[in-house]
Amino acid sequence: MSWLQNPIPSPDQRYLIAAITRQQQLTKPAGSLGKLEELAVKLASLQSRAMPSVDRAWVSIFASDHGIANAGVSAFPQSVTAEMIKNFVHGGAAINVLAKQSLAHLEVIDVGVVTPLGDLDIIHRKIAFGTANFLHQAAMTKADLEKALLSGKEAVARAIQHKSDIFIAGEMGIGNTSSATAVACHLLKLNAPKLTGAGTGLDNDKIQEKTLIIQQALNKFSEIENTPLTTLEYFGGFEIAALVGAYLAAAQSGLAILVDGFICSVAALVATRINPELKPWLIFSHQSQEQGHALILNELKAEPLLNLNMRLGEASGAAVALPLLRSACLLHQQMATFEQARVSQAE
Numbered sequence: 001m002s003w004l005q006n007p008i009p010s011p012d013q014r015y016l017i018a019a020i021t022r023q024q025q026l027t028k029p030a031g032s033l034g035k036l037e038e039l040a041v042k043l044a045s046l047q048s049r050a051m052p053s054v055d056r057a058w059v060s061i062f063a064s065d066h067g068i069a070n071a072g073v074s075a076f077p078q079s080v081t082a083e084m085i086k087n088f089v090h091g092g093a094a095i096n097v098l099a100k101q102s103l104a105h106l107e108v109i110d111v112g113v114v115t116p117l118g119d120l121d122i123i124h125r126k127i128a129f130g131t132a133n134f135l136h137q138a139a140m141t142k143a144d145l146e147k148a149l150l151s152g153k154e155a156v157a158r159a160i161q162h163k164s165d166i167f168i169a170g171e172m173g174i175g176n177t178s179s180a181t182a183v184a185c186h187l188l189k190l191n192a193p194k195l196t197g198a199g200t201g202l203d204n205d206k207i208q209e210k211t212l213i214i215q216q217a218l219n220k221f222s223e224i225e226n227t228p229l230t231t232l233e234y235f236g237g238f239e240i241a242a243l244v245g246a247y248l249a250a251a252q253s254g255l256a257i258l259v260d261g262f263i264c265s266v267a268a269l270v271a272t273r274i275n276p277e278l279k280p281w282l283i284f285s286h287q288s289q290e291q292g293h294a295l296i297l298n299e300l301k302a303e304p305l306l307n308l309n310m311r312l313g314e315a316s317g318a319a320v321a322l323p324l325l326r327s328a329c330l331l332h333q334q335m336a337t338f339e340q341a342r343v344s345q346a347e
Helices: 013-025 035-047 067-071 079-089 094-101 142-161 176-188 204-220 228-235 238-252 262-274 276-281 293-299 316-334
Strands: 057-064 105-112 166-172 257-259 282-284
Touching (some): 013 316, 035 276, 035 316, 057 094, 057 142, 057 316, 067 176, 094 316, 105 142, 105 238, 142 166, 176 204, 176 262, 228 238, 238 257, 238 262, 257 262, 257 316
Parallel strands (some): 166 257, 257 282
């Protein structure tokens, strides 16, 4: 897994300065477009071009099941993971609608779904039929962890081959809020009540049960290292590891990243612990309704673009935020300068 440590380039300061200069010349009071200005400047520095663009967006949905689901931490059975993948293929999910709206390329990758998916028109990278139950043993082996990380790297390679200019990752997997919660708790040395939320829609009693199960697992494996890779090995999911690999590979390749909700933000936290140079390449789309997301965003010192009380996953929050990035780029590209419009500037 040495590739995880490959260098990540810094944002291009020449284009950062050029973009700030252009923003100051556009026909508006300086700073009046707020975060839209900041987004355009950031994207210019990440893409090393005077006129940034996110017209060619790439969305990779990683899907896997979790052994911890057998402990009753979800409101839905594991069969729903496969049913939702079929829904993605048939175009009926939220992310299908949103990707179509933005003309984004959408792919679905099976990295560990329990149900056999046959010749379904997806990318088949199944590592195992779900992870082990981390209440009793490590969720995955080191070898399987490496495969999961590589599946994320492969997705980024496809995005780059298609000349994408922004990368969005999503996830699907019953039980994955429990996995993400355990990963974050162990990595940050927090107890489960700090981060455990409703996931797929648990009531308060079920949330308490879920919290106790996660805490029991954290207690059982409290002596393991809280390094990023060991944490993923014991508590992670194949799709969460794939997200980690994808984020690192995208940044290493100079591809800007739009991060989705709670689970993706936990993956971003893990990835930044592997290489802190990743952080400038991350744009955080929204703060979800999942209880622990605000804490994770705060840990990452991230300012999400939106807060719409979403908690669906499958990259839906990032896809909703994508038009904001497009607006930021179009304003930067197409607004007239004071000189072009012959508008007097304030003295």
